[in-house]
Amino acid sequence: MGITDAIINYRRFLKRRNCSAHSVKSYMNILQQFVSWVDVPVEQTGRAKIMDYIEYLLSKQLAAKTINCHLGCIRGFYDYLYQEEGILVANPVRKGYRLRVPRPLPRFLKDEEVLKLFTVIKTFRDRAMFMLMLRCGLRVEEVAHLTISAIDLKRKRIMVEHGKGSKDRVVYISRDAHDALMAYLRVRSATGARRVFLVGKGKDKGTPISVRGIQKRIEYYAHRAGMKVSCHQLRHTMATQLLNADTELATIQDLLGHRWITTTQRYCKICNLKVQRDYYKAMETVMLRTAPLGTLA
Numbered sequence: 001m002g003i004t005d006a007i008i009n010y011r012r013f014l015k016r017r018n019c020s021a022h023s024v025k026s027y028m029n030i031l032q033q034f035v036s037w038v039d040v041p042v043e044q045t046g047r048a049k050i051m052d053y054i055e056y057l058l059s060k061q062l063a064a065k066t067i068n069c070h071l072g073c074i075r076g077f078y079d080y081l082y083q084e085e086g087i088l089v090a091n092p093v094r095k096g097y098r099l100r101v102p103r104p105l106p107r108f109l110k111d112e113e114v115l116k117l118f119t120v121i122k123t124f125r126d127r128a129m130f131m132l133m134l135r136c137g138l139r140v141e142e143v144a145h146l147t148i149s150a151i152d153l154k155r156k157r158i159m160v161e162h163g164k165g166s167k168d169r170v171v172y173i174s175r176d177a178h179d180a181l182m183a184y185l186r187v188r189s190a191t192g193a194r195r196v197f198l199v200g201k202g203k204d205k206g207t208p209i210s211v212r213g214i215q216k217r218i219e220y221y222a223h224r225a226g227m228k229v230s231c232h233q234l235r236h237t238m239a240t241q242l243l244n245a246d247t248e249l250a251t252i253q254d255l256l257g258h259r260w261i262t263t264t265q266r267y268c269k270i271c272n273l274k275v276q277r278d279y280y281k282a283m284e285t286v287m288l289r290t291a292p293l294g295t296l297a
Contacts, residue, residue: 003042006087007031010080020162022141030073043089050074050092054099064099071097099186108237113227120224126217128177128184129178129197134160135177137256139164140231144211153178160257169257217251239264244273 007028014024037053038045050071057067075093082089109117114134121127132138138146142160156173173181189198195208215231222229235256240247242252253264 003035006042006081006085007035007077009085010077013080013084026069027073027076030070031077034070034074043087045092047094048135050097054097060077068098068101107233108240109229109233113229114237115223117225117227117229120221123200124184124187125197126221128180129214129233130218130221130234131177131180132173133231134238136171137172137235137238138171139235140211140214143197144195144209144214148196149194151180151181151196160262164257167257167259169254171255190278232254236267239267241265246274293295 010031011024011028014027019027024235034053035042037056038049040049052166054067054071057070062070071093075091075095078089078091078093081087082091118127121130129143132143132146133140136158138158138160138169142166143164146158147161150161151272152158153173156175156178158171160169160171160255162168185196188196189200189206191198191206193206195210197209197214199205199209199213218229218231239252241257243249249261252267256264258264
């Protein structure tokens, strides 16, 4: 079997495993880049060559997270060759080759920053899009792909279909997000499009707005407000606000669609007012029992 046939078969394999179209496209691009770079047959590629490839990626100033994505894809391809195609080839990519990736804490907006941002967002569509991120915790891709049929306005909830990791989940719509969504739907173009959010003008008017289109809108409003804001920060803001309102971590995990509770726990490290309140309440009790420590002779 030629390498081209093997990559085509691998693509079909990824689709059978229900990988998203975005993931499949990304894996194919990575594999094609690797195959074009390596100067020996893929089945003869050794660990030394993989180390050279890592150096090559570093020379391109790629982020550690991106390089790890390359390594994971290549490793998965070799596993596929051995397990699915029966090609007796040793996997040259060891798990220990992954680069260390710093994990910065999630960035969120303070209450006054939220007000400042939404003061400059005037259009019905854009307010609705960003309110769904802020109040429902939707990712930018989930907003772009949201369909009319997924929204239950009567019950004030949204079925998020094929979210990250191809997982479905239900989120709920706050009163202000519901108002913003209703205001947009009243003026939305009656094009018969399944997607909720559409391009408002230009040659693409009436077609679904893209992920990049939404990101450009937040960049525009952030510039107008004199702030640095991303779509994902609105999602982080929702999580932080819920945590500070004493919401259980497991509830926040379900609403955000996190696979692991440890991902949700990262929000506890940045602004946990519940911990602060519990500390001062408990400390008052402690100080009553050890009052003499607060006085000097």
